[in-house]
Amino acid sequence: xxxxxxxxxxxxxxxxxxxxxxxxxxxxxxxxxxxxxxxxxxxxxxxxxxxxxxxxxxxxxxxxxxxxxxxxxxxxxxxxxxxxxxxxxxxxxxxxxxxxxxxxxxxxxxxxxxxxxxxxxxxxxxxxxxxxxxxxxxxxxxxxxxxxxxxxxxxxxxxxxxxxxxxxxxxxxxxxxxxxxxxxxxxxxxxxxxxxxxxxxxxxxx
Amino acid sequence: xxxxxxxxxxxxxxxxxxxxxxxxxxxxxxxxxxxxxxxxxxxxxxxxxxxxxxxxxxxxxxxxxxxxxxxxxxxxxxxxxxxxxxxxxxxxxxxxxxxxxxxxxxxxxxxxxxxxxxxxxxxxxxxxxxxxxxxxxxxxxxxxxxxxxxxxxxxxxxxxxxxxxxxxxxxxxxxxxxxxxxxxxxxxxxxxxxxxxxxxxxxxxx
DNA sequence: ATCCTAACGGAATTGGAGTCCCGTTAAGGG
DNA sequence: CCCTTAACGGGACTCCAATTCCGTTAGGAT
Numbered sequence: 001x002x003x004x005x006x007x008x009x010x011x012x013x014x015x016x017x018x019x020x021x022x023x024x025x026x027x028x029x030x031x032x033x034x035x036x037x038x039x040x041x042x043x044x045x046x047x048x049x050x051x052x053x054x055x056x057x058x059x060x061x062x063x064x065x066x067x068x069x070x071x072x073x074x075x076x077x078x079x080x081x082x083x084x085x086x087x088x089x090x091x092x093x094x095x096x097x098x099x100x101x102x103x104x105x106x107x108x109x110x111x112x113x114x115x116x117x118x119x120x121x122x123x124x125x126x127x128x129x130x131x132x133x134x135x136x137x138x139x140x141x142x143x144x145x146x147x148x149x150x151x152x153x154x155x156x157x158x159x160x161x162x163x164x165x166x167x168x169x170x171x172x173x174x175x176x177x178x179x180x181x182x183x184x185x186x187x188x189x190x191x192x193x194x195x196x197x198x199x200x201x202x203x204x205x206x
Numbered sequence: 207x208x209x210x211x212x213x214x215x216x217x218x219x220x221x222x223x224x225x226x227x228x229x230x231x232x233x234x235x236x237x238x239x240x241x242x243x244x245x246x247x248x249x250x251x252x253x254x255x256x257x258x259x260x261x262x263x264x265x266x267x268x269x270x271x272x273x274x275x276x277x278x279x280x281x282x283x284x285x286x287x288x289x290x291x292x293x294x295x296x297x298x299x300x301x302x303x304x305x306x307x308x309x310x311x312x313x314x315x316x317x318x319x320x321x322x323x324x325x326x327x328x329x330x331x332x333x334x335x336x337x338x339x340x341x342x343x344x345x346x347x348x349x350x351x352x353x354x355x356x357x358x359x360x361x362x363x364x365x366x367x368x369x370x371x372x373x374x375x376x377x378x379x380x381x382x383x384x385x386x387x388x389x390x391x392x393x394x395x396x397x398x399x400x401x402x403x404x405x406x407x408x409x410x411x412x
Numbered sequence: 413a414t415c416c417t418a419a420c421g422g423a424a425t426t427g428g429a430g431t432c433c434c435g436t437t438a439a440g441g442g
Numbered sequence: 443c444c445c446t447t448a449a450c451g452g453g454a455c456t457c458c459a460a461t462t463c464c465g466t467t468a469g470g471a472t
Contacts, residue, residue, distance in 0.1 A: 060461070115328045166384075179341070180335075193409045194407075198404045263450075268449090
């Protein structure tokens, strides 16, 4: 008897053995599916628990809220970053990045997931921080393409590589949020060309 | 007695007199306040009814859901479109537009409102359509700046004016959603300069 | 191999958002 | 000015997600 178990600091951190890890991945997968199907607003922790074949209580205990669960999912997603291209041409690399982003957002599953995750980030500070971390990782992966172009003398010396990479994604996200137009490859190529032209003109100098 | 009142088609459309109009504006104001304070996720129709000093039933009857209420709010916001500038210079007009967008998103109240409204659009088809309409109005207001620049020969003849205006806003929205950095005036000016450079280079030709 | 306890799971409880009922108020036409 | 009825309002009810309780299972240390 002694003391009545006063809750461990954070469940899953003290004994992260087989079962605990199994539960975490099962729940994250289930959360992903649920987000894709119902979006963030329609998220129900009980439903996720069922999909993961895990007790409702477990989900509530380990994550507590839908936003905390999404934040954890984002941390997980950040670890699976896609490798950048190394074409040696700024034009090609930016276009490859734009097309990758376009494909991701246009894909029914991934697109829905990204929308849901961005919505979650706007509902909770923890999820927002996780989302920022995610994009920092993504941008850092591709920034070297631009940095190398700067070294080759293709772009002004004080060009901010991260800003150029963000400039490629920005119009695609903006389009997804504010219009109903499909995100086609032409839009991706336009985004890449625009970012490159602006960079060459020195619009992204620090 | 005769028939038992079988619900009017849409409340507020048959007798849009003083009281009905008063209720609508009071509820829309209250919804705006609630969105700014709690965001879309924390929206409660009961709370809005109290703020508006209106019966809960009225809000549920006339709007039914939080997303429908936000859609109506967006329709209301679209009517108060801000007039564009007429400086005669593409550079100046784009910068003025960028600064206006920046000021709107950086303002604690307006910024929170825009985030909330975009979140709502990602949770409901009706709200999404209302949001698209809103941006169509906004873009159409500023597109003539670019169209005039095309006529003056400053930009390629087949430049898509709306696309250029969207290119100004896109980086500002992207930054708001994916980073924690403050939206300063330098970011606005950079967005305007980048859009202009890309447009001059012909990146936005149809 | 055994024990201790972190972590899990089923079931009952609760709390509040959304709905319904029915009486009241005030547009708007005559 | 009066009448009809669209629209509003308070309060009771329903239903389901969030929480709590307590017994069970299994990681991992000795």
